[in-house]
Amino acid sequence: MVKALFYGLGTAAPLLIGAAVGLRWTLPKPLLASLMAFGSGTMIAAASSELFEPAFHQAGVWIAAAALFAGAGIYVVANHFIEAKLGAAAVGWALMLGTILDGVPENTALGVSLTSGGGLVLLVAVAVGNFPEAIGGAALMRDKHDFSPAAAFALWAATGAILVIVTVFGYTLSDNLSATHISAVQAFAGGATIAVLADSLMPEAYREGGWWVGLATAAGFLVAFVLAG
Structure with a gap:
């Protein structure tokens, strides 16, 4: 339980730090783009090796694929709804939505994986x-949606608390889940992660940083791949 709490805090702390940085300072766009791209690279590696691959091998292609598309589909529909309501300036909300929609299954999968x-x-x-997502999302909420710093930080803090709770929940629930259920959670998280990267994080990184952010993405992938090895 303590380990699950520690891991949950490890995913939530970057949200709080990132939100505080984004609300307090305006980072150079190339730096923020590099952070987003680096985070995208690590998430690509994690989505494939830590989430979808074990689900694919355990549950098979049909269950893993169905969960993958469910995770991606739910994010895409929800993100489209926000953009339709708020327009192009909805990126800040979209990044927070992405943190929740991919973070909840990811942190649940994280809690479950701790048992093994x-x-x-x-x-x-x-x-x-989470760190660059919170920086960019909090800054955009402040600049384009007229959130007060306190209100924006409170929303990101609440998001962080949710991630801690679901990590502990996944850990305590793992003994009552079948291997197929665990695989479905992992693949769902992988699908949501891919959709967040394609719809929000990577396009925003490219817009802010330009063509060279591909190198930062590759660096993030390499770091995560080495850790997995």
Whole structure:
């Protein structure tokens, strides 16, 4: 239980730090883009090796694929709804939505994986991805949605608390879940992660940083891959 709480805090702390940085300072766009791209690279590695691959091998292609598309589909529909309501300036909300929609199954999968001694790569990937998401999302909420710093920070703090809770919940629930259920959670988290990267995080990194952010993405992938090895 203590280990699950520690891992949950490890994913939530970058949200709070990132939100505080984004609300307090305006980072150079190339730096923020590099952070987003690096986080994208780590999440690509984690989604494949820590989430979808074990689900694919345990549950088979049909169950893993169905859960993958469910995770991606729910995020895409919810993100489209926000953009339709708020327009192009909805990126800040979209990044928070992405943190919740991919973070809840990811942190649940993280808690579950702790029972088998895994989870380090996923922890690093989620933590590194959460930091730039919170910076960018909090700054956009402040600048384009007129949130007060206190209100925006409170929303990101609540998101962090949710991630801690679901990590502990996944850990305590793991003994009551079948291997197929665990695989479905993992694949769902992988699908949501891929959708967040494709719809929000990577396009925003490219817009802010330009063509060279591909190198930062590759660096993030390499770090996560080495940790997995």
